Amino acid sequence: MVAAFDKCETRPANIDAILEGLDRYNPETTTIFQDYVAQQCEDRTFDCYANLALLKLYQFNPHLLQAETATNVLAKALTVFPSPAFSLCLALLPAYTQPFPSSNTDGQAAAQNNDFVESVQKLARLSTLLESAQYAQFWSTLNSDDLYADLVADVAGFEELVRIRIAFEVGKAFREISTDILEQWLDLRNRDALEKFVSEVCSWQVDQAAGVVRVPTNKENEARSEVKSERVGIDMFGRVIRRGFEQAA
């Protein structure tokens, strides 16, 4: 059982009350939501539905837009991939941000004049790399420019959170993976660091001799063939049984 999209276990009661009522449209609640985003950045929680409410306030009141908070919301959304969270956030940003510029000239022109646009486009690039599982490129892009570091600086443990997500996705698809690949995907270039992360965080085994990491069997990576049999319930026979009685009478 997963929580519905509009729920969040770590959400405080006062935020919940605002989200349920019409105060979610009240520009005065902007600061409350902004503080809540800062808190999420600090304590490593994530509340997509509440953050969308903040972006909606920005959408309705463009003069309130705090570029830094908006990019923090996007950076937080990166840490929960694969999920529609990031694209749902983009959907509430102004169209001029052109997160995925169609022609390079258009987007770059807009980016040059506006820091916010440039930030959104950079984060969107990171999102694309994560959503398309190009993890090695994700890390090299992230490390290629100080601007990226600035964008994720407010999110406590950003790299750690992303690393855990990647490991989680790897664990669903692999039973065994070469340490060389995992090293690149997790951006842990030091063999000791990799072994420490893999065994302590993921509880996987490292086979040094073979140069592979073994992932214990779980529901997702066992890939068992099965035949789904037909569900047979008594209700299916209702019509036949009813017919039987009708005939008799």
Place this chain on the structure above:
Amino acid sequence: MSYEERANARPNLGDDSDVEEEALVNDYREQVNFDDGMSELDRTTSLGAGSQTQDLQAQLAAAATPLEYQATLETKFASYDNYCSLFHYILNSEGPVDLEVPSYYWAWDVIDEFIYQFESFCRYRNRVARSGSNEEEAQLLRENPNTWGCYSVLNVLYSLIQKSQINEQLAAMKRGEDPLAYAGEYGSRPLYKMLGYFSIIGLLRVHCLLGDFSLALKTLDDIEMNKKAMFARVMAAHFTTYYYVGFSYMMMRRYADAIRMFSHILVYVSRTKNFQKGGNSYDAIAKKNDQMYALIAICVALQPTRLDDTIHSALREKYGEQLHRLQQGGPEALPLFEELFRSACPKFISPTPPDFDNPALNVDPVDHYTGIFMDEIKNTIHNPTIRSYLKLYTTMDLKKLAGFLEVEPEKLRSWLLVNKQRSRQVRWVEGGLLEGEPAVANDLDYALESDLIHVSETKAGRRLVDWYLRNLARVY
């Protein structure tokens, strides 16, 4: 791989039983001659409205009548003022007002037209700013930033919902209690009740037009999506609801739920087609109908699903060749995805006045949403290729498969991960529309042991009991 092969993957969807079909037909019969609830609206007599009546009747009729296509800005402003004064009268008079409304579907027409005018005004305003050609109109729009403002439109819809206490009434109905006990002075009157009810549907639409897809679905928390729902009584409302709910699901990447919504309404429409011909909303419905087929084609390509036979054959008729290309996937299919999305998506709007001084800053909102949607399509465009190859093997070497596909092994690993991730999806089971359980949306699964891909397949067993019962029903 043919469509049928994939279609067999999910036999439990679109399996309309005979019983449901019968219910549908009865329901429609009921709809054609229904004479309860709604017709009370016709009988409401206006008491003591006296001198105001004439004027009001004109306002009421105007509120439900579409503007001319070539309406000038002045007309649009005037129409906004008309709505404002009408809603002000309905909401802020002392006590509920007694109105004689022209027809039972008047409430729907008013809300529908109100939002349509909001939508077209916002798009028009954006276009004027973008082209920068009509200085006179730009000036007029600049001077009236609050006309058709998003806050006033939302305010009207939320006020109608609150006044009528419709959410409380619907919640009571869900619990099996008498809604009248919760309706209050306003909500017990059909006028307020219907306006409130259709305002919920209106909100769904407005949120969707503004790109807030999760809030759009959340809005419908108290409405039960079935043929017994109140919206089902007005064809256009029924249609609109399913279109926007389906679209919102699609934007939340819940393709199975989107397909469920689109199929439901398309089956319904196809079975009631002959009744609607000649109706004045027929053209609008026919257009939305085609749009939904385009959307369902996109969703089925993203998630192979067995469709209802009616839908399946209609889909092949309308989009046969395109559907095939979508299902093939690969970069060649990208322009087609974009073309279909653009033709079938809602006319997205920007809620705030554009920047008249910098035409280049005013990007068409439709471009914005198309870009966001296409990013996900680009990320997943290789899924069909992966699936069609893996179907053929039980084990496969990754490097060998990469050789077949002429890509680097590194790329293929990413594609395999993406396909695996996208085959897990949240799917609605019960409760609010945003709720759901994670489900495996694919019959094909696999795991990698270093470079060895182990493929497994979930097959549906033969449905013998079902087969016997169907044949028994035919002869006995």
